Amino acid sequence: MALLDDDFLLSNEISKKLFNDYAKDMPIIDFHCHLNPNEIYENKNYANITRIWINEEHYGDHYKWRLMRANGVPEELITGDGDDYDKFMAWAKTIEKSAGNPLYEWTHLELRRFFGINETFNTKTAPAIWEKANKLLQTDDFKPRSLIRNSHVYAVCTTDDPASDLHYHKLLKADERQNGFRTLPAMRPDKLIQIERDGFGDYLKTLSQVSGIEITNFDTLIKALHQRFEYFNDMGGRLSDHSLLTYHFHEANTEELNNIFKKGIANEPLSQLEIDKYLTMLLENLMKLNKEFDWTMQWHINSVRDINRPMFDQLGPDTGYDAIGTQPDIVLHLQKLYTKMRDTNDLPKTIFYSLNPNDWMELATMMGCFLEGGVQRMQLGAGWWFNDTAEGMHEQLRVFAEESCLPNFVGMLTDSRSFLSYPRHEYFRRVLCNFYGELAEQGRVPDDVEYLGKIVQDISYNNAYKFFDFFDDATPQELFN
Numbered sequence: 001m002a003l004l005d006d007d008f009l010l011s012n013e014i015s016k017k018l019f020n021d022y023a024k025d026m027p028i029i030d031f032h033c034h035l036n037p038n039e040i041y042e043n044k045n046y047a048n049i050t051r052i053w054i055n056e057e058h059y060g061d062h063y064k065w066r067l068m069r070a071n072g073v074p075e076e077l078i079t080g081d082g083d084d085y086d087k088f089m090a091w092a093k094t095i096e097k098s099a100g101n102p103l104y105e106w107t108h109l110e111l112r113r114f115f116g117i118n119e120t121f122n123t124k125t126a127p128a129i130w131e132k133a134n135k136l137l138q139t140d141d142f143k144p145r146s147l148i149r150n151s152h153v154y155a156v157c158t159t160d161d162p163a164s165d166l167h168y169h170k171l172l173k174a175d176e177r178q179n180g181f182r183t184l185p186a187m188r189p190d191k192l193i194q195i196e197r198d199g200f201g202d203y204l205k206t207l208s209q210v211s212g213i214e215i216t217n218f219d220t221l222i223k224a225l226h227q228r229f230e231y232f233n234d235m236g237g238r239l240s241d242h243s244l245l246t247y248h249f250h251e252a253n254t255e256e257l258n259n260i261f262k263k264g265i266a267n268e269p270l271s272q273l274e275i276d277k278y279l280t281m282l283l284e285n286l287m288k289l290n291k292e293f294d295w296t297m298q299w300h301i302n303s304v305r306d307i308n309r310p311m312f313d314q315l316g317p318d319t320g321y322d323a324i325g326t327q328p329d330i331v332l333h334l335q336k337l338y339t340k341m342r343d344t345n346d347l348p349k350t351i352f353y354s355l356n357p358n359d360w361m362e363l364a365t366m367m368g369c370f371l372e373g374g375v376q377r378m379q380l381g382a383g384w385w386f387n388d389t390a391e392g393m394h395e396q397l398r399v400f401a402e403e404s405c406l407p408n409f410v411g412m413l414t415d416s417r418s419f420l421s422y423p424r425h426e427y428f429r430r431v432l433c434n435f436y437g438e439l440a441e442q443g444r445v446p447d448d449v450e451y452l453g454k455i456v457q458d459i460s461y462n463n464a465y466k467f468f469d470f471f472d473d474a475t476p477q478e479l480f481n
């Protein structure tokens, strides 16, 4: 089979039919990504393909950065001030050595789907590709809003701090009809979770100012958070997102909690137990707020970040120095939290992503214990980050199917910082259609293309449309056509 042949990842006739006749042309709801709303609003062309692919002022693809480092590219040609063309050639040289890595496929998919460039990308073809791509990048079709709209995306959920004024979301809302998509905030309260970090006290001052509620103790913090949930909700936000490297369930009484809180504000050292107690009480309240506003709570768990300290000091977070976490009992601690919150009926709709696939069966079976109150309120999220591969996607689908109702799954998200990442949805849809095509081939599900076609369309779009309810005021067809 040729590279990215029309039938790539599709191993039999049913798989091909499911993809081509059912999944391929479904719209996209990208409910978790790291695009900058200001870049969507400013809508500027990128100067060249290095800027949209590797890095520029506001953007960087740490997936590519890791691979370039693996291939011996000097940092100046990755995140440094090296020449853009030299960076591009370094990426071409890296891709030549990345066969078998998903970025090999994604890179070629993006060249084909956006630029109409079908050659194999390597150091020989790179010079001509540089010229052709850069010409196209100066056209209207390669402005951020066009890249989103032309990828058939109806909703983009960015990742936003609770203290954000959502300035650009407001401006984009006014333009949404001509944009052809909605840009919605998702609340990511990392700075509240990291009580032990420098600047916690200063951050609370910002949150006090933005919320209009002076935060003096844990109780007023929750009142301020409630105001931010109201504000995000009014802006169409329907999700929160929480990155937990590790987690240990430990409860605290009000006095303990406020003493811990005071130490966090004063930037005094905190024991791990104090941190765990604060985090548990914060997460309990975040679960209550998600339930109250009928949002979906996303958990990104068991990662370990910034483990190359000199490079963290030089480049900061999300720069390619993270790895899979190894807390073996993290699901046990989340189970204790969910068991407690079930007692007061405070379980929100939930999507768990663990960076460690060893957690997936534990998560899937734990979630199966808290499914009352609606259709698939607990979801095992798509293969995340290092699992964002054909095999990782297939494994997540397998676990979900074997432990719950996969046809209710809300499907894929890009989790990306690049406007060129939407072909990841195509890639996922191919894996999904092949998953069901292979089951049909083995006689494990009916070889009923209509029945299976409805399933793959639901997982590709319809389930996310219903689950997140981003269009409770008008349908995309009413808004955008």
Ligand SMILES: O=C(O)[C@@H](O)[C@H](O)[C@H](O)C(=O)CO
Binding pocket: 034, 243, 300, 318, 384, 385, 414, 415, 416, 417
């Ligand atoms: O936790 C996050 O959301 C980020 O670390 C993000 O998942 C990561 O940077 C990424 O983009 C993985 O695809």
